[in-house]
Amino acid sequence: MNFVAWGLLFIQFIFDLSILLGLLFFDDKTVIKNQNEHRCNKGKRKSTVYLFIALFNESKGIKNTLDWFSKFLSSDVQLVLVTTEKEKRVFGENKTLQRINSLLSLSNYASLPITVVNYPFLKGNKGAQLNYAIRQLDKLMPDDYILVYDADSRPDLKSIDEFSRIIQTKRPNVIQQSSLYIGNYDVSSPYMKVEALFESIRAMGLERRNYLLKKAKKRGISPFCYCVGHGMCFRVAFLKQIGLFPEPNEDVPIGIKVALLGESIEPMVTKDYCNVTNSVKMLFFQAGNWIKAPFVCMKTLFSFQHYSVISAAEKTFLFFSIVFDFLSWISHLLLAVLALLSLFSSLITLYFFLVWLVVKIVPPELQIFAFRKKYADVQITYKEVLLAPCRDLFRGLAVFALILHAVGVSYNEMGRDDD
Secondary structure (H helix, E strand, O other), X not given: OHHHHHHHHHHHHHXXXXXXXXHHHOOHHHHHHHHHHOXXXXXXXXXXXXXXXXXXXXXXXXXXXXXXXXXXOEOOEEEEEEXXXXXXXXXXXXXXXXXHHHHHOOHHHHOOXXXXXXXXXXXXXXXXXXXXXXXXXXXXXOOOEEEEEOOOOEEOOOHHHHHHHHHHHHOOOEEEOOEEOOOOHHHOOHHHHHHXXXXXXXXXXXXXXXXXXXXXXXXXXXXXXXXOOOOEEEEHHHHHHOOOOOXXXXXXXXXXXXXXXXXXXXXXXXXXXXXXXXXXXXXXXXXXXXXXXHHHHHHHHHHOHHHOOOOHHHHXXXXXXXXXXHHHHHHHHHHHHHXXXXXXXXXXXXXXXXXXXXHHHHHHHHHHHHHHHHOOOOOOOHHHHHHHHHHHHHHOOHHHHHHHHHOOOOHHHOOOOOO
C-alpha cells in the first residue's frame, strides 16, 4: 500500500509539473516559431472553410452566435447550423430551429452564406448531428475544410485569417485552435472562475504543448494529442477517410484516429474564447459526460486498428495514454483518500499526508500564477487562489455523475438555456 500510494503521488506531481512547464515554455511565441519553421508553400489553391455549429437548446443565445460568426462569412467562409429534432422529444418543440428560421428571414442575415441542416432523429448527440450534416451537404469538396465550433464560441476576429494562411501554405489534415474558457469569467462565481482558469490552463499547458511536441518529433513515440470540440478543423477528404466523427463523444476519440494514422495536429496562435457552464451543479453533470471520452477512445482504438500505420510500441503507448487520461480524473480524489488514511492507518506513513498537502497545494497555485503571467488581462483574486487546490478534488466526482448518466440523468438533455 505504501509503495502504491507514493508511486501515485509522484506520478501526479510530475504530471502537474509538466503542465506548468507547458504554460511557461510552449506559448504563443513557440507556436509562431513552429508555423515559420514548417511553412511548406503549397500554392494558393482556394479552399472553402465551412464553420459547423451543432445546436441543442440554444434558442435564447442563437442571435448572439449568429451576430458573431456573421463577421467571418464570405464566399470562402460559410456557416452551417445543425439543429436537432431531439428538442421535440425533450421540450415538445424545436425552439432553436424556429428561432433560426425567424432570424434568417431578416434582411441583415438573408444575403449571408448560411445553411441550416436539421438532424431528423430523436436521439443522438453532437457527433451524430455533425456526421448527418456532412452527409447531407453535396457541396463539400475534398480540399475544403470543416471547422467546428460551439454556440458559445467566440473565436478571435483574426482566426479565419490564420486558418486561411495555414491552409494555403501547409494544407494540413488537422488543425486545432485552443480555447480560453473566460468568455463569462467576469460574471462567474469564484469557484466557476477557478474552473475557467484550470480548463484554460489545461488547454494551453497540456493540449497545445502536446501538439507542438508531436510536430517536433516526427518519428518514434510522441505524446497523445486529442482534439477539442470547438476549434477543431479537418480537411474534408481526411475526415471522410477516417469515417467522420466518433459518437457519442466526437472530439477526444477522433484524436485516436488521428494518432493511429500518424498525423500531427497543427496548433494556432489565435484562441476561441468560450464559456464555462454557469453553475457547479451543471459542471458536475457535464463532467459525467466528459469522463465518458476515455471509454469511447478505447473503443475507437480497437475498432480503428486496421487503418493504423504506427508501430506496436506507439499503439501500446496510446493505450496507456487513454488509461492515464481516465485516471487523471480520479487520481487527486484517490490520493486525498489515501492521505486521510495515512492519519489513521499504519499502512501509510504520516509523512505521506504532509507531502500530499504540498503536492496538492503548490503545483496548482504555480499554474495559476504562470497563467496570469501569460494572460495578464485575467483578474485573479485571493478567492480563486484559495479555491484552486479544490478543483481537481471536485473533478474526481465525475465518476458519480457518470453513474447518474448510466441510469438516465443525461446532461445532454437538460434544459440549459440559462447557461
